[in-house]
Amino acid sequence: MEEQELIPHLFRTEYRKIVSVLSRHFGFDQIETAVDIASDTFLTASEIWGLNGIPPNPTAWLYAVAKNKAKNHLHRNLIYENKIVPELQNTYSEIHPDEIDLSPQNINDSQLQMMFAICHPSISTEAQIGLSLRILCGFGIEEIADAFLTNKETINKRLFRAKEKLRLEKITIELPHLSELDDRLETVLRTIYLLFNEGYYSLSQNQTLRKDLCLEAMRLCYMLVENKSTNKPQVNALLSLMCFHASRFEARVDKNGELILYEDQDISLWDSDLIRKGEYFLNCSASGNKISKYHMEAAIAYWHTQKNDTIEKWENILQLYNQLLQIEYSPVAALNRTYALSKANSKEEAIVEAIKLNLTDYPFYFTLLGELYTGIDTKKANQNFQKALALAKTHMDKNAIQKKIEKL
């Protein structure tokens, strides 16, 4: 790999490891220091490698430099603490630079613990996603701003406030106690799922960025599966769900970046390897006695990998949505449930149920009604598609609705 490709690549994979290990070593209140040292390490790398060429083992080189920088930092602090403020209790004297441990085991543990520290219920989910992207995924502020369709200042402020909050709450970088693990894991899983959805349904036109968000979410979830204490049924269910969704990544967008609807997708573009992985993790999720919403959603996603429209398929999907809605209501699930109802029972029945939903703020509500009236009442179908068109936010959505109107 050339230097100009290698450094961004290593930044993606190694930055978060260095930040996690150093933050854990210094304590969460020193997270800025950890971030600075990690960034500084990459700056040094780009300078030195540009002059002297790439070292034989670039990763080890980065770790060694990061370790040195951390040592220097601690050393400077020691002098400051000992000579300038000797009357204060020296908090750094307990930290021994030599103990900075960049072994694979410690890197993994640190990242996992960092994940729990960041996905803490005391900060907003938006801030959790932002911090995850910054610290666990090594995303730049600009990329995060792009993903959230906002500007760098907003993201900087949001991340700063979140870090302040975590510092004030004295959040430690460690795995939660066993008794809290399930509750805290729920927050972590929700953040991972939102991160994935941010990529999968994002309004951002940047396809590469969107795919990266999804892959990062899957990677974080995989880390939880790999760790014995967090390898729980609901974690496997979420990973399975994401594998099934991601399997359609190539098939759902055409060359011009236009969204291709599920029923129009070319199945040969579905990633069969990811579908098999989804099935594997779905099987792994089938233990224990608690059924999470991720189990339901993974099972629904599984049925969507069966392209043929059988009664069995739609009846199963309908019943899964019926159960999912009992666990947790969401407008999207309500709309999808009504679509499944039209396929499993009848369009007429689904129209009656759809009207009861009255989700008039959602463009997809009118798309659904238009879809249900198609072939039954063309005038009403057209009226609803027009309403959907007026509410649609993205060019992609508008195009998809326009195609439906043309087909009427």
Added chain:
Amino acid sequence: MKEFLLIFRADYKTMPKGSPEEMQAMTKRWMDWIGGIAAQNKLLNIGNRLISEGRVVKANKSVTDGPYMEIKESVVGYLIIKVESYDKAIEIAKGCPILNIDGNVEIREVSQL
């Protein structure tokens, strides 16, 4: 939003003891009806279905077997919904599959005190 308890009553004797296919169709009707309530975000508590046996403890502490097989209107299940008014509750109750087997739905507002 107000909370309403929906109590399903039916006659155990006239309840269909049909083929597995018929029972499955019956279960599906219930699942679809409850799913429809949940899809409107109006399901507060999924409640329970009851089996036909029971005991009754009376004021004098005597205990009798529930006469549920004998009486015409036994409680067979319940759930709780949240809607604005009795009218909305009635609208939902009208779709209840218990009506298909000649049962009825009693609607009672839950006291917030």
